[in-house]
Amino acid sequence: MKVNQSEFIISAVRPEQYPDDGLPEIALAGRSNVGKSSLINRLISRKNLARTSATPGKTQQLNYYKINQDLYFVDFPGYGYAKVSKEQRFAWGKMMEKYLLQRDELKLVMQMVDMRHEPSKEDKMMNEWLRHHGLPLVVVATKMDKIPKTRRAKHIKVIKEALGLRSGDLFVPFSSEEGLGKEELWDIITRHARIDKYAPVEDEADHETVETVQTAEDDN
Ligand SMILES: Nc1nc2c(ncn2[C@@H]2O[C@H](COP(=O)(O)OP(=O)(O)OP(=O)(O)O)[C@@H](O)[C@H]2O)c(=O)[nH]1
Numbered sequence: 246m247k248v249n250q251s252e253f254i255i256s257a258v259r260p261e262q263y264p265d266d267g268l269p270e271i272a273l274a275g276r277s278n279v280g281k282s283s284l285i286n287r288l289i290s291r292k293n294l295a296r297t298s299a300t301p302g303k304t305q306q307l308n309y310y311k312i313n314q315d316l317y318f319v320d321f322p323g324y325g326y327a328k329v330s331k332e333q334r335f336a337w338g339k340m341m342e343k344y345l346l347q348r349d350e351l352k353l354v355m356q357m358v359d360m361r362h363e364p365s366k367e368d369k370m371m372n373e374w375l376r377h378h379g380l381p382l383v384v385v386a387t388k389m390d391k392i393p394k395t396r397r398a399k400h401i402k403v404i405k406e407a408l409g410l411r412s413g414d415l416f417v418p419f420s421s422e423e424g425l426g427k428e429e430l431w432d433i434i435t436r437h438a439r440i441d442k443y444a445p446v447e448d449e450a451d452h453e454t455v456e457t458v459q460t461a462e463d464d465n
C-alpha cells in the first residue's frame with residue numbers, strides 16, 4: 246500500500262465526532278503500551294504521527310488517523326492499565342463496545358498482544374469477546390524484535406494456544422522497530438477495507454506531512 250498522505254483527524258470522545266464520510270475503519274485494540282501507536286507509525290512510514298510514549302495509558306480516546314483518501318486507523322485506549330480509575334475504565338469500555346458493535350464502517354479489528362508474554366486475562370477476554378460477536382479479526386503479536394530469532398516460534402505457539410487460534414485464523418508477528426510483518430499486515434488490511442491499490446509502501450520522501458507530535462521514547 247502506497248501511503249501518500251496521513252493525517253490525524255480527531256480524538257473522539259463521542260460518536261457524533263466520528264467521521265461521516267463512510268471510509269472503511271480499521272481499529273487497533275490491545276493493552277496499554279503494547280505498541281498500537283508505534284504500529285500505525287510503522288505502517289505509514291512516519292516516525293510519530295500517532296503518539297507513542299513510555300507512559301502507558303496515554304491514548305484515552307478513539308484517535309482517528311486518515312490514510313490517503315482510503316481508510317481510517319482508529320487507535321483505541323489501551324485496556325488493562327491499572328492506574329486509571331474504575332469509572333474511567335468503565336466509560337472507555339462502554340464507548341469501545343458501542344463502537345465495535347454498531348459502527349458499520351468498521352472492517353477489521355487488529356488485536357495486539359505483546360510477543361514477549363503469554364496473553365493476559367484481559368487479552369483472552371477481549372479475544373473471546375471479539376470472536377463471540379463475529380468481528381473480523383487479526384491478532385498481531387508486537388515487539389518481535391525483542392525475542393531472539395531462535396525463540397520466536399515458541400512464543401508464537403504459546404500465544405496462539407492461549408488464545409485458542411486455529412490454522413485459518415489471521416495472525417501476524419510484527420515489529421514496529423524493524424518493520425517485520427508490515428507487508429503481510431497491509432495485505433490483510435487492504436483486503437478487508439476492499440482497497441485495490443496494493444503497492445509497496447514508499448519511504449517518507451514523497452509523503453505529505455500534516456501533523457507531527459512528540460517523539461517516541463523507546464525505553465521499553
Ligand atoms: N522494541 C520495540 N519497541 C516497541 C515496539 N512497539 C512499541 N514499542 C515501544 O513500546 C512503548 C509503547 O508503545 P506505544 O506505541 O506508545 O504503545 P500503545 O499501545 O500505543 O500505548 P497506549 O497508547 O498507552 O495504549 C514505546 O516505548 C515504543 O517505542 C516494537 O515493535 N519493538
Ligand SMILES: [Mg+2]
Binds near residue numbers: 281296297304
Ligand atoms: Mg497509543
